[in-house]
Amino acid sequence: MLNPNPMTDVRRPMSVSRMLVAAGLLVVAAGCRQDMHNTPTAQPLRESHFVKGVSSARPLVEGTIARGTLQDDAAFFTGKSDAVLVDALPFPLTAEVLDRGEQRYNIYCAPCHGVSGNGDGMIVKRGFRQPPSYHVDRLRTLPLGHYYDVMTNGFGAMPDYRAQIAPRDRWAIAAYVRALQLSQHAPASEFPQEERDKLSKPAAAAAPGGHK
Numbered sequence: 580m581l582n583p584n585p586m587t588d589v590r591r592p593m594s595v596s597r598m599l600v601a602a603g604l605l606v607v608a609a610g611c612r613q614d615m616h617n618t619p620t621a622q623p624l625r626e627s628h629f630v631k632g633v634s635s636a637r638p639l640v641e642g643t644i645a646r647g648t649l650q651d652d653a654a655f656f657t658g659k660s661d662a663v664l665v666d667a668l669p670f671p672l673t674a675e676v677l678d679r680g681e682q683r684y685n686i687y688c689a690p691c692h693g694v695s696g697n698g699d700g701m702i703v704k705r706g707f708r709q710p711p712s713y714h715v716d717r718l719r720t721l722p723l724g725h726y727y728d729v730m731t732n733g734f735g736a737m738p739d740y741r742a743q744i745a746p747r748d749r750w751a752i753a754a755y756v757r758a759l760q761l762s763q764h765a766p767a768s769e770f771p772q773e774e775r776d777k778l779s780k781p782a783a784a785a786a787p788g789g790h791k
C-alpha cells in the first residue's frame with residue numbers, strides 16, 4: 580500500500596559494509612581522472628547520443644535559411660519580377676560594375692561568344708556549337724533579365740553558370756554585354772561632334788580600335 584505521507588517514509592540506514600563499498604568506489608572513480616576527456620559533444624557523422632540509430636548531424640528543418648543567404652529580392656536573384664523579365668540593373672551602374680563585368684565576361688563567356696560577342700570564341704573555332712551573335716536584333720532588344728536568366732539557368736546547348744558566377748557578377752556581365760551591343764550599334768547622333776567628324780573622314784582616319 581502507498582504511504583499516505585511521504586515525509587514519514589522511513590529508510591533503513593545504510594549498513595557499514597555498503598558505506599565502505601561506496602567510499603571505495605568514490606576513491607577508484609576519482610583515481611581515473613576522466614576530467615574532460617569524454618565530453619558529451621556530438622560527432623557530426625556518428626550516431627547520435629541523443630536519438631538512437633540516426634546520425635548526430637540532423638537534416639535541416641524545412642525552410643531553414645543560413646545567415647546572410649536570404650534571397651528575398653526576386654528581381655536580383657532570378658532576373659524576374661512577378662514572372663516577367665526585368666529590364667534594369669537591380670543596383671546602380673558604375674564604371675567599376677562595367678569593369679568587373681568585362682573581366683568576368685572575358686573569363687567565362689568570351690571562350691565561346693568571342694571578346695566582341697560575335698559568337699566566334701576559341702571553343703567554337705575548335706568545334707563547339709556556335710552561339711548567336713549578341714548583335715542581332717532579337718538579342719539586342721531582349722530585356723537585361725534574359726541575360727541574367729541565361730547565365731543562371733543555361734539556354735539550349737549552353738550550360739548554366741550559376742555555380743561559377745555569383746549573382747552580382749552575373750548582373751555585371753549582363754551590363755557589359757549591353758555595352759558590347761551598344762559598341763556595335765550606337766546611333767551616330769549619340770556621339771560628340773568631334774567624334775562624328777572623325778566618322779565622316781576617310782576610313783583610314785576613322786579605323787575603329789579593336790576591342791581590347
Ligand code: HEC
Binds near residue numbers: 684691709710711730
Ligand atoms: C561553352 C560555350 C559557351 C559559353 C562559355 C557561354 N555560352 Fe552563351 N551560348 C552558347 C551557345 C552554344 C548558345 C546557343 C544555345 C542554343 O541556342 O542552344 C549560347 C547562347 C547564349 C545566349 C542567347 C540566348 C538566346 O536567347 O538565344 C546568351 C544571352 C548567352 N549565351 C550568354 C552567355 C553569357 C553571358 C556567358 C558567360 C557567362 C555565356 N553565354 C557563356 C555557348 C556558350
